Amino acid sequence: MTVEIVEVNSCKRNLAVEIPASEVDQEVSNLAREYARNAKVPGFRPGKAPLSIIRQRYGSELWKDATQKIIERCWRDAVEEHKLQPLAEPVVKDMEHEPGSPLKFTVAFEIMPPVEVKEYKGLKVTVPRKEIGDEDVNRSLEMIREQHAQYVPAEGAEAQDGLILTLTVEYRIGEDDNPIRDEGVSFEMGHPRTDTAFAEHLRGAKAGESRTFEVAYPEDHIPERFAGKKVSYDVTVTDIKKKEVPELNDEFSKDLGYEDVQTFTRHIRDELVRQEEVTAEKKAREMLLDTIVEQQPVDIPDCMVQDELESRTYRIATDLAIRGIDINQAAIDWKKVFEEERPRAEQAVRRHIFLDAIARQEGIEVTSEEVDSELEKMSADTGKSAAVLRAQLEKEGRIQSLERHLRQNKALDFIYRNANISVG
Numbered sequence: 001m002t003v004e005i006v007e008v009n010s011c012k013r014n015l016a017v018e019i020p021a022s023e024v025d026q027e028v029s030n031l032a033r034e035y036a037r038n039a040k041v042p043g044f045r046p047g048k049a050p051l052s053i054i055r056q057r058y059g060s061e062l063w064k065d066a067t068q069k070i071i072e073r074c075w076r077d078a079v080e081e082h083k084l085q086p087l088a089e090p091v092v093k094d095m096e097h098e099p100g101s102p103l104k105f106t107v108a109f110e111i112m113p114p115v116e117v118k119e120y121k122g123l124k125v126t127v128p129r130k131e132i133g134d135e136d137v138n139r140s141l142e143m144i145r146e147q148h149a150q151y152v153p154a155e156g157a158e159a160q161d162g163l164i165l166t167l168t169v170e171y172r173i174g175e176d177d178n179p180i181r182d183e184g185v186s187f188e189m190g191h192p193r194t195d196t197a198f199a200e201h202l203r204g205a206k207a208g209e210s211r212t213f214e215v216a217y218p219e220d221h222i223p224e225r226f227a228g229k230k231v232s233y234d235v236t237v238t239d240i241k242k243k244e245v246p247e248l249n250d251e252f253s254k255d256l257g258y259e260d261v262q263t264f265t266r267h268i269r270d271e272l273v274r275q276e277e278v279t280a281e282k283k284a285r286e287m288l289l290d291t292i293v294e295q296q297p298v299d300i301p302d303c304m305v306q307d308e309l310e311s312r313t314y315r316i317a318t319d320l321a322i323r324g325i326d327i328n329q330a331a332i333d334w335k336k337v338f339e340e341e342r343p344r345a346e347q348a349v350r351r352h353i354f355l356d357a358i359a360r361q362e363g364i365e366v367t368s369e370e371v372d373s374e375l376e377k378m379s380a381d382t383g384k385s386a387a388v389l390r391a392q393l394e395k396e397g398r399i400q401s402l403e404r405h406l407r408q409n410k411a412l413d414f415i416y417r418n419a420n421i422s423v424g
Helices: 021-040 050-056 059-082 134-147 196-200 250-255 261-295 303-324 334-361 368-382 388-397 400-417
Strands: 002-007 012-019 089-095 101-108 122-126 150-153 163-173 180-188 210-216 229-243 418-424
Touching: 002 059, 012 021, 012 059, 021 059, 059 101, 101 303, 122 261, 150 400, 250 261, 261 334, 261 400, 303 334, 334 400, 368 388, 368 400, 388 400
Parallel strands: 122 418
Antiparallel strands: 002 012, 012 101, 089 101, 150 229, 163 180, 163 229, 210 229
């Protein structure tokens, strides 16, 4: 048997294996004996069929099982002997086997590329920082007022932009004879997310009024179940409300816990300044890390990029679901999403690789106390106890990922503390 590890690049390896025909045949014979113990062959008592008959009857299964055993054994021995640390399950390829000839195959796998970071201390970056002006403060104040708006009955009002309608909707799609009924449907007339074609048929309606109409939706309409369809509606307006936004005055400020409007406004300005400082620091950290990455090219494992892409896609899908978009109904080209996200995923993987390398070079480790502290923070966000979270992460094999995340953050802290940062 010959085994050779071939270096494709700094993170890709091939394990090239050649097994003599005699060893393959011996493995098949061993398996045939195991098969014979339980095989039921017509004309023979259980376990008494000759090996020649077993090999003839189960030839393809024996060869398949034998090669699988050989591959697993060679891979296991290679990992132990060469102290390999593969990042994902290996891929078997280029298998060759003819009767009487050696069995040849290649096991492709990826490892973390060896990286020795050369320059990561004393880096210089200039971070742009936005000055907080009156316009920014006023915009935040308006958003807070909107958040505290109340909806009150609009007595005698007719449906128009800015009013909130509550409806009972019964509709049929196309020629469907089974109507679908929804009660308590609420939407704001004139809102960008409102179905304009639907809303226009209700303009001018009063509370208690019913209207019957049809809407022909275009082929690219979302949700897809209406796309290219004609939908018949029977709608009753059960309620009309208007939005009342509180005035920005001392009374409103006191309701929010501030002495007066001046104190409230000053707090908002201070908070915006603090947020801008946090944003500037985050930007500085990203610029520092990207500077390090750009100075030293490195091969990146495909499996890590794929994992990052899947994580990003999951976050996109989750965000859409939170916004009330059914990803099963929405016309989303996930292949295009993957293509658009790939450059960012690759850069994220490079960052992880360099942070791991810097942590190793600086001897940065994560203490159990730091892990416990992070679990306490997660506990506050999830409502689960730190002990439950730890048990869950350990069961799922993700506690090491948490430790790695914390170690990378400490490495980035080290880079930031040792950098020359100016504000431009």
